[in-house]
Amino acid sequence: MDKSTRFKQSIAFIEERLYEDINLGQAAQAGYTSLMQLYRDFYTYTGHSVKEYIRKRRLAAALGLIRASQRPLAEIAYSCGYSSQQALCKYVKSATHMTPLEYQKSEACYFFPRFDSETIRQVTVTAETIPKTLRAKFYHPKQYGIEQQALEALHFLIPEYPGRIFGRNGQQRDGLFCYELAVEYDADLLDRLADSTFQEIKLAQKFSSTFAKTTVRNDEAEIGLAWDYLYLKWLRTSMFVQDDGRYFEEYICKSRKVRKLILYLPVKRRTDYDKISVNFCAGLEFLVSSREGDQAEEEASAAVMNYISRHTPEAISAVREFYVAQKGLSYTCGVRLEQAIELPINSGLEVMRVAAGRYAMLECSSCSDRGVFIALLDTWIQEHGWSKDELPAFTTYETGGQGDPDAITMRVWIKLKDVKNG
Known part of the structure; x- marks a missing residue:
């Protein structure tokens, strides 16, 4: 039984008991995994914490009853797993910015579906600190393979470089395509980069942010598919939206060869809903x-x-x-x-x-x-x-x-x- 199948068994356990006091340890056991692994898997597969997933599923069901039935609020609250009518009202207000009565009369609909899809690749959401770096732009007449050209230029210039390497696409200039590399700051590196094929060298301070990350092998097509998945699939069904910062990639090298990449998409918790x-x-x-x-x-x-x-x-x-x-x-x-x-x-x-x-x-x-x-x-x-x-x-x-x-x-x-x- 593969990992995604085991996870879906945990989801089924939760859905069958959605309006009860759910024992998450038993939910983990239903998927033949540990409780800590279940917590990690929820972020990986759904982009939500397990408790956030349960809250949203309960609220979606309750709001459906508020909109479509004539049942009293207290009855809806208890039937959907809330401790009281006041607790339901609190969650309705928090999610929709409306009271239950206002929601019932409005045209807007809150909905959070059951997770029932296959994951394509593993995504994790973590707080990361990116070190102080030197950013340098590399220009080339061809876009295809420009990342590899930039990395080769860096290794030719600094063959012994041992630090982390980040990169992202830059803006075209004078008909040339641009790729920006960032290397961990070192005063000696600044001098070596200054008189080279790299241009517009800038210092970027250390910063921390929350990122959705996924790892992919060093293949042009695979990298494109991974970015498409992050933006078009995972992000749309997660509890996050893209933050103001730009995406970037980190190169994992061995013997000057890029073995894989880590894709970083800056995210923040979403405050509204479709x-x-x-x-x-x-x-x-x-x-x-x-x-x-x-x-x-x-x-x-x-x-x-x-x-x-x-x-x-x-x-x-x-x-x-x-x-x-x-x-x-x-x-x-x-x-x-x-x-x-x-x-x-x-x-x-x-x-x-x-x-x-x-x-x-x-x-x-x-x-x-x-x-x-x-x-x-x-x-x-x-x-x-x-x-x-x-x-x-x-x-x-x-x-x-x-x-x-x-x-x-x-x-x-x-x-x-x-x-x-x-």
Whole structure:
């Protein structure tokens, strides 16, 4: 039995007793592990502490009852594992900034799903102190392999260097790609770096922060997949958001060869939650194109934008909302129409009207993996007694929200059947 299977057995033990006084020692035993290992595994697999996971799962269930049932608050509190109605009210206020009554009347929905996915790689969250370093920029005409070029330049310059090495992508300059290396501070190193291929040498003071970390072998494709997992999968379902600091990598070398890398993503505990609501949509019209294949999304989007730029270039600046729907390798992409248009024959585009009706909608201010949000919204629908319509989920991206021209709001939409609980 592998580690992830054992962990899911501990999760099943907790879920079966979610509203009881859970013995975490027994939960660990259910997964054939120790209590300390269970604590570590919760961070690794879910991005939550075990107690935080239990609190959020209980609260999600309680809020579902507050929204959908007429049961008294005290009864909901006791049935969901709270010691009193006051305790439930406290947690509701802390998570949603609303009283239970305000939450019942609002459109916003708090939801935290049961963990039920396979981990792709191990992620740990720890407080780390990064030593005082010298940061140096390395420029090269090619982006691919620039990290290795920078490391080779460092080892050629300082073959006996014994300290830690950090790196991250920098900004292009004069048509050249940039990679920034950081080495532990030493006064002698400053002189040796000054007259070399490295440029813009700067001193960075020691600092401490909280990081989500994962280790990956030294392979370009593997490193890219690991970063994608951290940003698009793990971060979206964890109790953390990205902090203000920049990501970076640490090189683990042996005999001047990079054996593996540790990826560092600065994080902080999240204070808000993705917004889920049920809304009536009167119907929206989009100018769309459909394509199929590996580059289908890019090709469909380009077809729409190229058509607009050729036929109604003045409308480009007014485009604020974009549409994306996927089915396998087939993508339909487009832009929101503010007024009806007539398309010429053989344009390769169509005017598509989204069916009017009631939709479950999840909104967030990031552009992460749509699949993660569609799965989350799908689970919310199931756990709250709604039934889905047969229409596929779709995603819209709106730019320029809240007076910020660079702001992007992503919304995932799933059409609901007309009758709840039926």
